[in-house]
Amino acid sequence: MSQTPSELKYASSHEWARLEEDGTVTIGISDHAQEALGDVVFVELPELGDRLAAGDEAGVVESVKAASDIYAPIGGEVIAINDALEDEPETVNSDPYNDGWFFRLQPDDTTELENLLGAEDYAEHCAEE
Amino acid sequence: MNQKNTILTTPLHGLHVELGGKMMPFAGYDMPVQFPGGIIKEHQHTRTHAGLFDVSHMGQLIVSGPDVTRELERLVPVDLEALAVNQQTYAVFTNTEGGIKDDLIITRFADDEFFLVVNAACKAQDTAHLREQLSDDIKIETLASRALLALQGPTASNVMAALAPSTTELVFMRGCTATISGVECYVTRSGYTGEDGFEISVPGAEADAIARILLNYADVEPIGLGARDSLRLEAGLCLYGHDMDDNTSPVEATLLFSISKSRRPRGAKAGGFIGADSVFGHIENGVTRKRRGLLVQGRVPVREGAELFDTEGQVVGTVTSGGFGPTLQSPIALGYVASRSADFGTELFALVRGKQVPVIVAKTPFISQRYFRG
Numbered sequence: 001m002s003q004t005p006s007e008l009k010y011a012s013s014h015e016w017a018r019l020e021e022d023g024t025v026t027i028g029i030s031d032h033a034q035e036a037l038g039d040v041v042f043v044e045l046p047e048l049g050d051r052l053a054a055g056d057e058a059g060v061v062e063s064v065k066a067a068s069d070i071y072a073p074i075g076g077e078v079i080a081i082n083d084a085l086e087d088e089p090e091t092v093n094s095d096p097y098n099d100g101w102f103f104r105l106q107p108d109d110t111t112e113l114e115n116l117l118g119a120e121d122y123a124e125h126c127a128e129e
Numbered sequence: 130m131n132q133k134n135t136i137l138t139t140p141l142h143g144l145h146v147e148l149g150g151k152m153m154p155f156a157g158y159d160m161p162v163q164f165p166g167g168i169i170k171e172h173q174h175t176r177t178h179a180g181l182f183d184v185s186h187m188g189q190l191i192v193s194g195p196d197v198t199r200e201l202e203r204l205v206p207v208d209l210e211a212l213a214v215n216q217q218t219y220a221v222f223t224n225t226e227g228g229i230k231d232d233l234i235i236t237r238f239a240d241d242e243f244f245l246v247v248n249a250a251c252k253a254q255d256t257a258h259l260r261e262q263l264s265d266d267i268k269i270e271t272l273a274s275r276a277l278l279a280l281q282g283p284t285a286s287n288v289m290a291a292l293a294p295s296t297t298e299l300v301f302m303r304g305c306t307a308t309i310s311g312v313e314c315y316v317t318r319s320g321y322t323g324e325d326g327f328e329i330s331v332p333g334a335e336a337d338a339i340a341r342i343l344l345n346y347a348d349v350e351p352i353g354l355g356a357r358d359s360l361r362l363e364a365g366l367c368l369y370g371h372d373m374d375d376n377t378s379p380v381e382a383t384l385l386f387s388i389s390k391s392r393r394p395r396g397a398k399a400g401g402f403i404g405a406d407s408v409f410g411h412i413e414n415g416v417t418r419k420r421r422g423l424l425v426q427g428r429v430p431v432r433e434g435a436e437l438f439d440t441e442g443q444v445v446g447t448v449t450s451g452g453f454g455p456t457l458q459s460p461i462a463l464g465y466v467a468s469r470s471a472d473f474g475t476e477l478f479a480l481v482r483g484k485q486v487p488v489i490v491a492k493t494p495f496i497s498q499r500y501f502r503g
Binding site: 039041042044062064086 | 151162168169428429432453482
């Protein structure tokens with residue numbers, strides 16, 4: 001069974017979002033998503049300073065099999081990207097919720113997080129897919 | 130009943146599910162794309178040990194009857210007369226325009242009997258083509274109830290040595306009847322991974338038992354279609370419907386080796402196959418595009434459909450298969466490239482999501498093939 005940590009929020013398109021203590025929001029893809037994709041071999045991240053709205057394409061994750069788009073779960077400015085994924089994209093498989101994070105946003109409006117799914121609802125969403 | 134909802138299964142379906150296979154539809158069959166280890170591990174395992182593949186979705190046919198050799202020679206540009214009993218050859222069915230209807234493996238079973246293995250997606254079309262082209266005296270038997278297992282990798286022969294010792298004396302593209310655990314099988318030294326290996330045609334009812342016996346060996350792991358694709362791509366082997374089809378000739382597809390010398394222009398039995406005029410035109414006058422390997426520079430996978438450009442920005446081709454090569458630890462691709470840009474070492478660009486990704490035209494196979502030739 002894939003893991004869905006309860007402290008995170010989830011988009012139905014399988015990104016997770018974590019509100020950090022400093023008010024920024026870290027984004028990655030869920031355990032369910034990495035499992036469905038299989039071995040990740042390449043991650044294309046947004047650029048520092050990019051301004052994204054909720055639902056915007058923010059990058060691409062490629063497994064051996066196929067390429068999948070990543071969407072911004074909330075709006076904001078990209079203030080950090082996980083450069084380490086360039087050389088070690090497989091981290092997305094091994095540690096999707098920590099070292100396998102994708103990028104960090106300075107959110108426009110943290111209340112947008114409330115539009116996302118909680119862990120239980122997300123797990124249910126995955127089960128239905 | 131909605132026909133589209135009926136999905137076929139192979140005799141190993143239950144085993145795949147039991148082993149945790151991730152099942153997906155492929156050519157009308159519910160097949161495992163990967164097992165819990167994942168594609169990269171399965172790929173590496175096949176290159177270093179032995180992988181077991183279920184290829185029962187492929188079509189197995191027996192074509193027999195008086196003068197069947199000469200009749201089949203009209204459909205494939207191969208010198209079948211020169212094929213010994215238990216010897217096999219790669220071949221293509223040509224169409225009237227000299228394109229490729231399907232690619233297949235032909236094994237001679239007897240003077241007037243051949244065993245054909247064709248692509249799953251082309252089974253019905255190939256059977257119809259054979260029936261239409263061969264005379265009524267020729268019997269076409271579809272072995273629908275038989276399964277086909279492939280055991281591939283450098284230690285596959287150790288496993289076969291324990292189970293059916295006679296099969297380890299086979300060299301590449303030869304076959305024999307062998308008894309495995311009391312079951313009569315037809316075993317060939319062949320496969321589609323670039324590795325030494327065997328294909329085992331077995332009655333469907335016994336397939337599960339034979340597969341479990343093979344999987345009991347520490348060296349043998351189950352392998353899904355995902356790794357089958359990355360293995361064949363590294364080995365530079367064509368996938369029908371992607372790297373060649375009805376609109377590509379064997380010459381464009383750089384499959385000239387599939388045309389026997391005696392069937393080529395000025396050969397002892399030149400021509401005499403469907404579409405020979407077009408194919409000969411391609412052999413004699415050259416082609417405007419050729420299938421080539423593409424070594425991708427960097428880490429961005431370049432996939433089927435990506436357009437190729439020369440350094441001046443002119444479109445020079447298209448990618449027909451692309452992905453990640455786990456042995457090479459790099460993305461690789463196959464594609465068609467305009468002949469003027471097809472020299473090995475030519476630097477091109479593939480367009481991926483609007484960005485230029487440098488690729489270098491390369492020889493295939495990308496890895497050295499390790500077939501057992503004795």
